[in-house]
Amino acid sequence: MSKTLGDLGERGIYRTLLTPRYQHVEGFGDDSAVLGRGLVASTDSCPTPLIEKLEPGISAFHEGWLLATINLSDLAAAGAEPLGLVVNYTLPATTTTEYFKQLMDGVDACAAKHRTQVVGGDLRDGKEKYLTATAIGWAEPRLSRRGAEPGDALLLIGDPGYLWAWAATREREDLPKQLRRRLWKRASRPKAQLKAGRLLAWKGLAAAAVDVSDGLYSSVRLLTEANGLGADLAGEIELDAELAKVCELAGLDSFALGQTWGDWSLLVAVHPEHLEDAILALKMAKIGVRRIGTMTDSHTELTVGGVEWTGVDQERFSERSWQGGGIEEKIRALQKNSSGSV
Amino acid sequence: MSKTLGDLGERGIYRTLLTPRYQHVEGFGDDSAVLGRGLVASTDSCPTPLIEKLEPGISAFHEGWLLATINLSDLAAAGAEPLGLVVNYTLPATTTTEYFKQLMDGVDACAAKHRTQVVGGDLRDGKEKYLTATAIGWAEPRLSRRGAEPGDALLLIGDPGYLWAWAATREREDLPKQLRRRLWKRASRPKAQLKAGRLLAWKGLAAAAVDVSDGLYSSVRLLTEANGLGADLAGEIELDAELAKVCELAGLDSFALGQTWGDWSLLVAVHPEHLEDAILALKMAKIGVRRIGTMTDSHTELTVGGVEWTGVDQERFSERSWQGGGIEEKIRALQKNSSGSV
Structure with missing residues (x-):
C-alpha cells in the first residue's frame, strides 16, 4: 500500500517531501515566503475556530477576524509592514448574505486595526466553506x-493565554462578569504582533523569530531546529495581571496556559547584548514581553529547568492534529496539578 | 427567510455586497489586486478540473499545472511580470504521497514554464481537498x-478551444492518433498569456484587458460593463489550423468552440490606431491573435453581427455554475447546427 500524508505526519512531509524540493528557495521554512525586492508573502487558511467549535454559529465576524490575524501574524514574524491582503472564499450557495457580510466585516475590521486592507480576492461556490487569505508585506x-x-534569550511577545483561558472558564458563572467579558473580547479579537516584529527588525534587535501558531512547544522546536540548537525554559511564564487572576480563581496553571496557541504571540531569540534594549523598546511601545528561556547548544534538546520538556504538539496530519478535536482534554490539562503540558 | 448567496448569484453578490464595500479600492473588479508600488496580486482556487471530471484520477499533475496557470493568467491580464507563487493546500490525511508529489510537480513545472517559482505556502489536513494559490507580480x-x-478592436489572444475540443472528441477513436495526442497535450497544459500581457502593457498597445476564465461571453460582458460600452462580434473565430481540422472531422462549430473556457486566453481592447502594431508585435512573438469584434457605444449590449448574442454563462452561485455539471450538454452545444452558444 502506498504511503499517505497521514503516515508521514507534518514533520515527515516537511522533511521528506518539501525540504528536498524547496530548500533552495530563499526563506524556505520561514513563516513568510520571500519574493525578492524586500517583499514577503504569507498564505494561511482559517480552520474552524476553537470558538466556533465550542459555541457554534456565533462567530462569522470572529472567523473573518481570525483569517486576517493568522496571515498578518506570519508577516509579523518576518518583521514586515503589510501592503495588503487578498482573500479567497469558497462558500456553499446556501450561505446567507448576513453570514457573508459579517465574515467580510471581521476581515475588514481586523485589517483596518492592523493599518492595512483587503485589496482583492476570489469568491466561488463549493460544497463546503473554505476560507483562505494571503498577506503581502515589505520587510527590509x-x-x-x-x-x-x-x-540568546527567548522572548515571548504579545499576550498569550487568553483564548484557552476563555475556553476553560466559559461556563464558570462564578467568575466576575467583567473579567469574563474581557476574556471573551481578547479571545475573539486576537491581534498579530506586527508592531513588535517591525520594531525589532528595524532596530536590529532580534536574532530570529517565529510566530506562535500551533502552541509554544511547537514554536520553540521550530526555532531550535532551524538553528541546530536547544532551548531551556524557565518553567514559569508571567501572564497579564487579569490572566493571573483567572488562574487563581479558576485553578489554572499559568505555565500551561502560557504555552497555548490562539493569541498569535511572537517568539523571538535575542542576543544577550541586545536584550535590555529589546525589552525596553517593546515596553515603551506598550507591547507585552516576557523572557521565557534561553537558547542552548544542546542540539534540538528542549528542557524546562534542565529537565526534558514534553509539550503536546498540534502536529498537522497526525492524531494530535488540532482539527482532530480533543478540546475538553486539552482544557483539563490546563488545570493546576495536571501534567501541565498543552 | 434570509437571502442566500445562491439567491443573489455571482452578479448580484458583486453588485450588492462587494461593490459598496470595496469599490474605493484601487483595481477593484480587475483580475489582479493592486498593492501599490507597481505590485499586483491575484488569488484563485482550483476547482475540480474538467479533465478530472471526465477521466477521474489521471490528473494530479494537471491539477497542479492548472492551479498555477489560473493564477498566472490573472497576472497576464494586468500585464504583470510574476515575482512568485504562494500555494495553499488542504488535503485529507489519506492523500497518497505519490498524489501530493505529482501535484507539486505540476505546479512547479508550470511555474518554471512561466519563468517563475513557488516561493512558499501552507499545507494542512482537512476533510476535503482544497487547492488555492496566490500569484504576486510587478505591473508597471x-x-x-x-x-x-x-x-476599439476586440482581440482574442492565445489559442482558444483546445480543452473543449479534447473533451468533445476524447472518445472519437476515428480521429488521427497524433491529432488526439496533440489535443490532450494542449488541453492538459494550458499556459497563461503572460508574455502577451507584458508586451502590450509595456508598448502601451492595449486599452483594456481581461482573461478568459469563465468563457468568452462572460469576459466580453465584464469588459463592456467595466467601460459602460457594448460589443459586436464578427460571428467567426479563427482557430488554430489543427483545431480547424478537428472541427471539420468531428463536426464541431468553430465559433462555439472559440467561445469556450479552459485555455486561458486574454481578451484585449485595442484602440484603432494601435491595432496594426499590436497584431504585429504579437505575431512576431509567435503569440496567437485574432480580431473577434468591436467595442460599441450601445451600453452593455452584446451582439453578433448586430443580432443579440446570448452566450451561456458560467455564472458562479447559480444553476449554471460550472461546478454544477452539465458537461455532456455543453459538449452537444459545440456541434454544428446546435444553438452555438457555449
Missing part, C-alpha cells in the same frame, strides 16, 4: 527563523 | 478592465 531588514545563537 | 504600466472606447 527581514526577520527569519535562522540567526539564533547559544545563550 | 498596469493593464486594467477599464480604458476601452467605442470603436
Whole structure:
C-alpha cells in the first residue's frame, strides 16, 4: 500500500517531501515566503475556530477576524509592514448574505486595526466553506527563523493565554462578569504582533523569530531546529495581571496556559547584548514581553529547568492534529496539578 | 427567510455586497489586486478540473499545472511580470504521497514554464481537498478592465478551444492518433498569456484587458460593463489550423468552440490606431491573435453581427455554475447546427 500524508505526519512531509524540493528557495521554512525586492508573502487558511467549535454559529465576524490575524501574524514574524491582503472564499450557495457580510466585516475590521486592507480576492461556490487569505508585506531588514545563537534569550511577545483561558472558564458563572467579558473580547479579537516584529527588525534587535501558531512547544522546536540548537525554559511564564487572576480563581496553571496557541504571540531569540534594549523598546511601545528561556547548544534538546520538556504538539496530519478535536482534554490539562503540558 | 448567496448569484453578490464595500479600492473588479508600488496580486482556487471530471484520477499533475496557470493568467491580464507563487493546500490525511508529489510537480513545472517559482505556502489536513494559490507580480504600466472606447478592436489572444475540443472528441477513436495526442497535450497544459500581457502593457498597445476564465461571453460582458460600452462580434473565430481540422472531422462549430473556457486566453481592447502594431508585435512573438469584434457605444449590449448574442454563462452561485455539471450538454452545444452558444 502506498504511503499517505497521514503516515508521514507534518514533520515527515516537511522533511521528506518539501525540504528536498524547496530548500533552495530563499526563506524556505520561514513563516513568510520571500519574493525578492524586500517583499514577503504569507498564505494561511482559517480552520474552524476553537470558538466556533465550542459555541457554534456565533462567530462569522470572529472567523473573518481570525483569517486576517493568522496571515498578518506570519508577516509579523518576518518583521514586515503589510501592503495588503487578498482573500479567497469558497462558500456553499446556501450561505446567507448576513453570514457573508459579517465574515467580510471581521476581515475588514481586523485589517483596518492592523493599518492595512483587503485589496482583492476570489469568491466561488463549493460544497463546503473554505476560507483562505494571503498577506503581502515589505520587510527590509527581514526577520527569519535562522540567526539564533547559544545563550540568546527567548522572548515571548504579545499576550498569550487568553483564548484557552476563555475556553476553560466559559461556563464558570462564578467568575466576575467583567473579567469574563474581557476574556471573551481578547479571545475573539486576537491581534498579530506586527508592531513588535517591525520594531525589532528595524532596530536590529532580534536574532530570529517565529510566530506562535500551533502552541509554544511547537514554536520553540521550530526555532531550535532551524538553528541546530536547544532551548531551556524557565518553567514559569508571567501572564497579564487579569490572566493571573483567572488562574487563581479558576485553578489554572499559568505555565500551561502560557504555552497555548490562539493569541498569535511572537517568539523571538535575542542576543544577550541586545536584550535590555529589546525589552525596553517593546515596553515603551506598550507591547507585552516576557523572557521565557534561553537558547542552548544542546542540539534540538528542549528542557524546562534542565529537565526534558514534553509539550503536546498540534502536529498537522497526525492524531494530535488540532482539527482532530480533543478540546475538553486539552482544557483539563490546563488545570493546576495536571501534567501541565498543552 | 434570509437571502442566500445562491439567491443573489455571482452578479448580484458583486453588485450588492462587494461593490459598496470595496469599490474605493484601487483595481477593484480587475483580475489582479493592486498593492501599490507597481505590485499586483491575484488569488484563485482550483476547482475540480474538467479533465478530472471526465477521466477521474489521471490528473494530479494537471491539477497542479492548472492551479498555477489560473493564477498566472490573472497576472497576464494586468500585464504583470510574476515575482512568485504562494500555494495553499488542504488535503485529507489519506492523500497518497505519490498524489501530493505529482501535484507539486505540476505546479512547479508550470511555474518554471512561466519563468517563475513557488516561493512558499501552507499545507494542512482537512476533510476535503482544497487547492488555492496566490500569484504576486510587478505591473508597471498596469493593464486594467477599464480604458476601452467605442470603436476599439476586440482581440482574442492565445489559442482558444483546445480543452473543449479534447473533451468533445476524447472518445472519437476515428480521429488521427497524433491529432488526439496533440489535443490532450494542449488541453492538459494550458499556459497563461503572460508574455502577451507584458508586451502590450509595456508598448502601451492595449486599452483594456481581461482573461478568459469563465468563457468568452462572460469576459466580453465584464469588459463592456467595466467601460459602460457594448460589443459586436464578427460571428467567426479563427482557430488554430489543427483545431480547424478537428472541427471539420468531428463536426464541431468553430465559433462555439472559440467561445469556450479552459485555455486561458486574454481578451484585449485595442484602440484603432494601435491595432496594426499590436497584431504585429504579437505575431512576431509567435503569440496567437485574432480580431473577434468591436467595442460599441450601445451600453452593455452584446451582439453578433448586430443580432443579440446570448452566450451561456458560467455564472458562479447559480444553476449554471460550472461546478454544477452539465458537461455532456455543453459538449452537444459545440456541434454544428446546435444553438452555438457555449
